[in-house]
Amino acid sequence: MGKHETVDAFEASYLCSFRPEPEGGFTVTRRAFPEIVTFGIDIAEARAMAREAIELCIEVYREEGRPLPPSEQETIPELIPVRLVGT
Numbered sequence: 001m002g003k004h005e006t007v008d009a010f011e012a013s014y015l016c017s018f019r020p021e022p023e024g025g026f027t028v029t030r031r032a033f034p035e036i037v038t039f040g041i042d043i044a045e046a047r048a049m050a051r052e053a054i055e056l057c058i059e060v061y062r063e064e065g066r067p068l069p070p071s072e073q074e075t076i077p078e079l080i081p082v083r084l085v086g087t
Helices: 043-064
Strands: 017-020 026-029 037-040
Touching: 017 043, 026 043, 037 043
Parallel strands: none
Antiparallel strands: 017 026, 026 037
């Protein structure tokens, strides 16, 4: 028989800020995890990098016995660009 390992799992959502950079790509930050700053060449890569950074940060928090920030599942703010035409 092989060894069995118990793994605690949970689902959470964390709000990230995606800032378009003048030279291209997006810088990603997270208010609840101030140590996270990551980058992606497009929005899809930036999201993937943010997810990986948050997961790694959660591992460190758990190893250090630090409490995790609460999940933010209530709202998903998104910047919607608009164009106004003079009247």
